[in-house]
Amino acid sequence: MHLSRSLPRRTAVTAVTAVTAATAVTALVVTACGNDGSAAAGLPTSTRTTSAPASAPAGPHNQADVTFAQRMIPHHRQAVVMAGTAGEHASSAQVKALARKIRKEQEPEIRTMTTWLRAWGERVPHGMEGMGHGTASAMPGMMSDHAMRRLKSASGTAFDTMFLTMMIKHHQGAVAMAETEKQHGVYGPAKKMAAGVITTQTAEITRMRALLGTSSPPATTR
Numbered sequence: 001m002h003l004s005r006s007l008p009r010r011t012a013v014t015a016v017t018a019v020t021a022a023t024a025v026t027a028l029v030v031t032a033c034g035n036d037g038s039a040a041a042g043l044p045t046s047t048r049t050t051s052a053p054a055s056a057p058a059g060p061h062n063q064a065d066v067t068f069a070q071r072m073i074p075h076h077r078q079a080v081v082m083a084g085t086a087g088e089h090a091s092s093a094q095v096k097a098l099a100r101k102i103r104k105e106q107e108p109e110i111r112t113m114t115t116w117l118r119a120w121g122e123r124v125p126h127g128m129e130g131m132g133h134g135t136a137s138a139m140p141g142m143m144s145d146h147a148m149r150r151l152k153s154a155s156g157t158a159f160d161t162m163f164l165t166m167m168i169k170h171h172q173g174a175v176a177m178a179e180t181e182k183q184h185g186v187y188g189p190a191k192k193m194a195a196g197v198i199t200t201q202t203a204e205i206t207r208m209r210a211l212l213g214t215s216s217p218p219a220t221t222r
Contacts, residue, residue: 061187066122068181068190069113071139072197074128075177076106076113078142079170081128082163085152089159094211098204102167105200109193116190141173164208171201171208 079102086099117124128142143151143166154162178194178201185191 059188061116061120061190062185064181064184065187065190066117066120068177068185068194069117070123070125071177072174073110073113073117074125075139075142075170075174076110078128078148079106079167079174080110081148082143082151082167082170086159086163089152089155090163091156092160092211095160095163098207098211099163102204109197112189112193116187139173140176141170143170161212164212168205168208168212171205174201175205 083099083102086096090096090099114124147166151159151162151166175198178197181194182191182198185194
């Protein structure tokens with residue numbers, strides 16, 4: 001009698017357990033279907049990995065990479081300021097177009113290098129550090145305060161000549177810094193950016209010399 005009375009109870013427990021298991025399976029299927037199509041691929045959600053944000057630098061870096069970013073940011077900023085003056089002061093449509101191209105190229109690179117430095121816990125330069133006061137800075141190609149004032153006060157063809165002359169020297173400085181990064185840096189994206197700077201700005205130097213009608217820039221830029 002005792003055995004026969006326990007059978008319905010065991011049957012009921014088994015049924016409840018089966019229902020619970022079925023519910024859990026259904027929940028897993030519904031969850032998988034709502035997660036970017038993982039269920040359709042037959043992959044359990046536990047196998048999916050989360051990548052780091054695209055803006056976060058990945059891979060080793062060294063002091064050369066830090067120096068490259070910290071020096072190139074203010075260098076680029078000065079080039080952007082110089083290019084910005086062309087819209088109002090230049091007389092040549094070709095000079096204006098070149099200036100727009102320089103801004104379009106260098107502004108995103110400034111943002112990228114800033115991201116690197118912040119992720120590395122390094123100082124981000126402010127303004128145009130390294131420009132100097134009254135004389136040209138030791139940073140390759142950076143214009144002095146005096147040279148920048150002269151550029152901003154010029155207009156017409158005089159501005160065009162001054163802008164091209166100064167920007168050639170500025171580009172040469174950027175290429176020199178990029179060559180150093182290629183030689184001594186280890187961070188892949190920084191070395192890739194340096195290679196791009198060399199290619200792009202060398203071509204622009206050739207273009208600016210052609211616009212000046214000379215194979216080399218005038219010596220005076222201060």
